[in-house]
Amino acid sequence: MKLSKAEFEALIEASQRTFVSFCQLVLSVDYQARSSGSGPRLSIPELAASIKECGVLQNLIVVQAARHTYEVCAGGRRLEALTALVAAGELPENFPVPVLIVAVDRGLLVSLAENAFHLPMHPADEFEAFAKLVARGKPVEDVAAAFGVTPMVVKRRMKLAAVSPRLMAQFREGSINLECLMVLASVEDHERQEQAWAGLDSWNRHSDHLRRILTQGEVDSDRSPVARYVTVKAYEKAGGPTRRDLLSDSDRKVYLLDAALLDQLAVGKLQGTANKIAAEGWKWVDVRPRYVHDEYVRHGELRKSSREPSEQEAAALHALNVQLEENKQRLNALYAQDGSDEETEAECARLEALREELSGQVAALEEVLAIWPPELMAEAGCIVYVGNDAKPAVRYGLIRPDDRSNVLQANRGGVFGGAASRSGLAAVPEPKTRPVHSEKLVRNLTAHRVAAIQAELLDRSDVALAVLTAQMAKSLLLDDYRQAYGCEDPLKLTVTDTHHSLRADALDIEASKAWQILNAKRSYWQSILPPQAADMLPWVLTQEPDSVRQLFTFLVAITVTGVYATEPAQQRTDGLAQALRLDMTHWWQASGPSYFQHVSKARATEVVSEATGAPAGTAMQALKKEAAVARAAQAVAGTGWLPTVLRLRPPADVPDADVALGPDDDPPLDVGESDGDTETAGN
Known part of the structure; x- marks a missing residue:
């Protein structure tokens, strides 16, 4: 027979309420719906402390048994807590316990219904209740004693209760789990809590990631060697602000908020060691x-x-x-x-x-x-x-x-x-001369060169097939020694698109002709390709050979790499550039923003003299930088001047070939070994 909630409440209302002595109560075997020991054992000491402080707030449900005893159908955990208190001498054996007496034939049914209809308190309610008790003047120690927990537990629950109300509402709804709530509670600023949570991607809402965001700029006293060397005590004595995380596994967890002060104290403490070292005779x-x-x-x-x-x-x-x-x-x-x-x-x-x-x-x-x-x-x-x-x-x-x-x-x-x-x-290397071009400029120029090669390659499927074949043959058929001391690879065969890295290395590349051509091709292919990965091969198999060839060529093109931080003696794309007869004057021109703003006036003067064949001399040097940049850009315009890193290098040590890779007059693709003596940095 199923008992509805309304019927259950009517049955309870009609039952007799009274008090019986503790010594008259026994745990029922026949009428208990919850198995013995199935309750949360760790909550019994807390429940016992609560009963000692506040009494039994909710009556036990019993049925009358023989010899003036009563079997407990519902309330087994309360009975267990009372038993612990009586055994410890905290309560007498005849302690009056409030009970509700139900008919014997309804005992098991009422026990089942009472457990089914009971709704446990939400953790947020518990946090806030602890905070309210302390706010009303009850000492933390007394609250802890009343619920059988340590004062630290009370402080932690108060800390959790102080989380932003918006975030607490999400915790109640289940959008934030307890681990993340504990991390959010480690900082007191509600706005900072909310910003940190809102800034997380939905797929990355993990407590460890959230902790890294909230502690950014702070120094962990346990993990930082500098903090351990200085010590938290010395840092605080110097007035350094800290933040203690009551919710961490260690009660002594401290975050130091003034990293500059910490470093200053470390340097001061190291000075004694430094003085001894200096006395040894070092410069x-x-x-x-x-x-x-x-x-x-x-x-x-x-x-x-x-x-x-x-x-x-x-x-x-x-x-x-x-x-x-x-x-x-x-x-x-x-x-x-x-x-x-x-x-x-x-x-x-x-x-x-x-x-x-x-x-x-x-x-x-x-x-x-x-x-x-x-x-x-x-x-x-x-x-x-x-x-x-x-x-x-x-x-x-x-x-x-x-x-x-x-x-x-x-x-x-x-x-x-x-x-x-x-x-x-x-x-101790010999002193180096200052490089002509900065690392940023070299990256910019070589990124433009890579984009130009990619754009040129779009119409040369023969070269695309050749360079891919050559690189795979090198990787799969040559021994390790010849691979290690050969030329660098021009393609990323891990199928890595260089689109984003080129944009990062050359902020002005989006305005270039090569980039616009590549983007147009990208958009075209993305518009006609099937959206699902599983459909890609069946789709390709149904296309005309010419369409597949064009797609293949585009895909090879966008894997071309070759951005450098310093000007290399040889570039990994030299062979490709030779095969394509790359002319960078079609893709890049020296102007103020693209070149002259990034070099010295002396270098700009050299470029003008080289490009025009006439000495720029004193006239350029006498100008201020802005005017010199404009003068240099005007003088070089239309001359086709290129920095060395963008020029087409003559093929070195390329053996005579009887078979051309493109049209009859195309040079063979250079896939020979280089000196291996270049200083490079890939993108």
Whole structure:
């Protein structure tokens, strides 16, 4: 028989309400709908604390049994909490418990209905109730005691209750899960909470990603070596603001909000170490909160020399080497034996351990003999910084670009008493001249070159097929050595479209003719291709061969790559450019925005002289930069001048070919090996 909610409420209304002693209550076996132990066990201590503080707020439903006892049909968890309180002596055995007595034949039915119709409290209601209790003056400790939880639990629930009302409403609706709500609650600013949540993509609403957004610009005291070195205590003593995350697994979790102050304190604390290093005789000592490789990428680096050992050191080193040789011979003899037993294996293990010990002693002695040449130290320096272990670290022997010549001269001069042959320079390149073009400009120019090659390739399916075949043959048929020391690949055979990367490297490329042609082709193919991936092959199989050829050519074209950060001696697209007879004057012209605004006046003067054949000289140099840019652009207009990186290079070491790849007068495609000595950076 099914009992409706209305019938259930009528039955309850008609039943007798009274109080019975705790000692008269027993848990029913026949009338309990919920299995014993199926309730949430961790909530019993909390329920017991609540009953102790507030009494039994909801009556138990019972049926009358023999010998003045009552079987509990509904309210088993309350009975269990009461049992715990009586056992602990918190309540007497005759404690009056409110009950509702129902007929025996309705006991199981009422138990089932009571559990079915009961709606648990939403977590948000619990958070807000805790916050209201504290707001009304009840101490956190008292609230914690009343519900059998720790004060930290109460503080965390209050923190959750303080989340933006808009976000709390979404939590109630199920749009935000509890993990994300806890991350949002870690910051107090409602606007910041709402902006962080609104900025998440619907597919990426994960607590870890949300935490990274909310803590951006803050320093995690647990993870940052600099924070661990400075210590939170010292940072706060200096007035540094912090944010503590009560909802983290660690109660001591702290985020430091002033990264600049933290770095300043780290540098100050490192100064003592830096002073000791400077006293050793180095030319300079930089103090940094952390070592950043990019700041010192152009620095050279010394390596230590070996001084002559004293008689005692030489004797010790000789004795160690003799022992190592004896150890080696003994091990080899044991390894050469046909069989082995436990005794032999034990002896091998002992000798191997001894070898490790002797090698360590040799390394320690060699470290004592290794020193920095004083004459070279006078031209080099060190960086003192916080290492990953949160302790002071030192990077020794760096050479500033301006000091390279002095270091090279000192090293060639045989400094350090004839030991110069053993005092090496780990990496001290000759001083470099300033490049003609900046990295940004080289990327821009080579991006335009790539786009032009792509546009030219659209009408040359023969070249598209040839370059794809050549690159696949190189990758699949040549051995690794010839691949490694051959030319770079012009295509991205991982089927990567270079559309977006070209736009990132050349912000003005969208106005170019090549880009507009490529975009028009892209739009055309996107308009006629089937929208579903599964339909692509059947569609291609039904097309005319000429249409498939055109699509294939376009797809090969948009994979062409070759953007560089510095001007290379050879470009990966040189072979393609030769095959296409690329003339960049059809695709790019030198103007103020495209070139002259990005180079010096001296360079602009050189370009004008080169393009016009007449010296620009003093007249150009006397102009201000804006006027010089306009004058240079006007002078070069119509001359067809191109920077070297855009010019068609003559084929190098291309063998005579009997078969042309295009029309009869087309040159063969250059797929030969290069010197492999170019400095490049792909896009």
